[in-house]
Amino acid sequence: MNAPLNRVAMLDAEDPLRHFRDEFALREGLIYLDGNSLGALPKRAIEQMKHSVSEEWGEGLITSWIGADWVNAPTRIGDKIAKIIGAQPGEVIAGESTSINIFKALTAAHYLQQGRRVLLSETTNFPTDNYIMQGLERFSGGEIETREVDPDAVLDALDEDVSVLLLTQVHYKTAALRDMKAVTQKAHDAGVLVVWDLSHSTGAIPVDLNAAEADFAIGCGYKFLNGGPGAPAFLFAAKRHHHAQPVLSGWFGHARPFDFEIKFDPAPGIDRFQCGTPPVLGMSALESGVDLMLEADMTDIRAKSIGLSELFIELVEERCGEFGFELICPRNSSERGSHVAFAHPNAYEMIQALKARDVIGDFRAPDVMRFGITPLYLSYAEIEEAVERLRSICINREWDKPEYRERAAVT
Numbered sequence: 001m002n003a004p005l006n007r008v009a010m011l012d013a014e015d016p017l018r019h020f021r022d023e024f025a026l027r028e029g030l031i032y033l034d035g036n037s038l039g040a041l042p043k044r045a046i047e048q049m050k051h052s053v054s055e056e057w058g059e060g061l062i063t064s065w066i067g068a069d070w071v072n073a074p075t076r077i078g079d080k081i082a083k084i085i086g087a088q089p090g091e092v093i094a095g096e097s098t099s100i101n102i103f104k105a106l107t108a109a110h111y112l113q114q115g116r117r118v119l120l121s122e123t124t125n126f127p128t129d130n131y132i133m134q135g136l137e138r139f140s141g142g143e144i145e146t147r148e149v150d151p152d153a154v155l156d157a158l159d160e161d162v163s164v165l166l167l168t169q170v171h172y173k174t175a176a177l178r179d180m181k182a183v184t185q186k187a188h189d190a191g192v193l194v195v196w197d198l199s200h201s202t203g204a205i206p207v208d209l210n211a212a213e214a215d216f217a218i219g220c221g222y223k224f225l226n227g228g229p230g231a232p233a234f235l236f237a238a239k240r241h242h243h244a245q246p247v248l249s250g251w252f253g254h255a256r257p258f259d260f261e262i263k264f265d266p267a268p269g270i271d272r273f274q275c276g277t278p279p280v281l282g283m284s285a286l287e288s289g290v291d292l293m294l295e296a297d298m299t300d301i302r303a304k305s306i307g308l309s310e311l312f313i314e315l316v317e318e319r320c321g322e323f324g325f326e327l328i329c330p331r332n333s334s335e336r337g338s339h340v341a342f343a344h345p346n347a348y349e350m351i352q353a354l355k356a357r358d359v360i361g362d363f364r365a366p367d368v369m370r371f372g373i374t375p376l377y378l379s380y381a382e383i384e385e386a387v388e389r390l391r392s393i394c395i396n397r398e399w400d401k402p403e404y405r406e407r408a409a410v411t
């Protein structure tokens with residue numbers, strides 16, 4: 001046994017989150033470093049889904065809207081997510097996809113502003129965020145203009161034309177972490193409202209929306225919240241903005257949906273940001289993931305995320321140093337979210353070769369290898385083992401195969 005191995009074993013023995021691993025249905029031997037893209041399956045979700053399908057749907061049928069409280073799932077789960085992101089009860093609603101919620105938050109924020117026509121974001125954002133802005137510009141027939149600037153130039157671009165700034169707190173490729181409070185303050189000083197994209201923050205790092213005086217935020221259910229593939233997302237609107245007019249004004253956002261009035265009258269609170277019938281089965285799986293997350297202490301999650309990430313970076317540089325990996329996430333842990341990213345000219349092939357060796361990470365064009373660090377189900381020993389497998393792949397050039405060069409539809 002060499003010294004680093006002893007250190008790793010000790011880190012696992014002292015890990016306050018180690019019992020959470022048992023809560024997940026993960027195959028023995030698989031090292032899953034992609035929980036930032038699709039979280040693992042909580043065992044309790046299997047039971048909960050069986051119950052939701054057989055009992056609630058099968059037996060209860062339509063009576064389950066009240067009997068199983070389906071009707072309140074969006075606010076009930078929203079209130080639970082609120083605890084994870086530093087919001088108050090009644091400020092978060094679960095439902096729809098992240099992209100749809102970006103639309104809802106952007107439009108709500110934009111129409112709170114007077115005489116400002118620019119939606120601002122940065123050029124390296126996760127593209128769906130920008131696509132939604134661009135769609136709004138087209139749809140507005142010239143009323144709305146999108147402005148996309150260099151990531152470092154965002155604060156300088158806040159001027160009297162900007163109505164809303166759309167920013168992602170943890171960058172999807174580089175994991176670079178923005179200072180939510182400082183940015184929000186700067187934006188407010190310039191009269192700009194901010195929509196925060198928390199896709200890579202929720203359940204991954206401590207988030208305190210209220211302390212940052214955030215306006216609106218949205219985030220994903222299927223990443224660190226382990227809500228299942230295509231899980232409903234969520235929207236946060238600060239209480240002071242609850243008079244904002246919803247643009248996707250569907251009947252579930254009406255003050256009295258079952259009065260079937262023909263004129264839209266928005267619900268008084270966060271409910272106005274609902275649109276249509278919630279996807280109940282998806283909600284059910286999401287709730288299992290959120291409940292599990294709530295059992296863990298976010299301070300422990302952050303501390304372990306940093307510990308695992310630092311170990312990963314250290315071991316890749318030490319044991320794979322000669323193979324040309326370039327660290328592209330911040331080295332300083334206080335500036336990094338919960339994934340680690342390296343650039344490599346053969347990133348795509350290497351990710352495929354790693355999969356063949358039961359290590360799942362992902363590739364992001366053009367040359368990024370991304371490794372999600374999920375403290376609830378990863379151990380320090382797995383981090384070391386993943387680096388060992390990466391090292392073998394490099395030494396034996398296992399990645400250098402024609403079939404690994406064929407790009408799949410989903411990376």
Ligand SMILES: *Cc1c(COP(=O)(O)O)cnc(C)c1O
Nearest residue numbers: 097098099126128168172197199
């Ligand atoms: C994952 C992610 C999304 C995903 O949007 P969907 O509508 O769920 O496909 C959006 N924005 C960011 C920053 C993301 O990381």
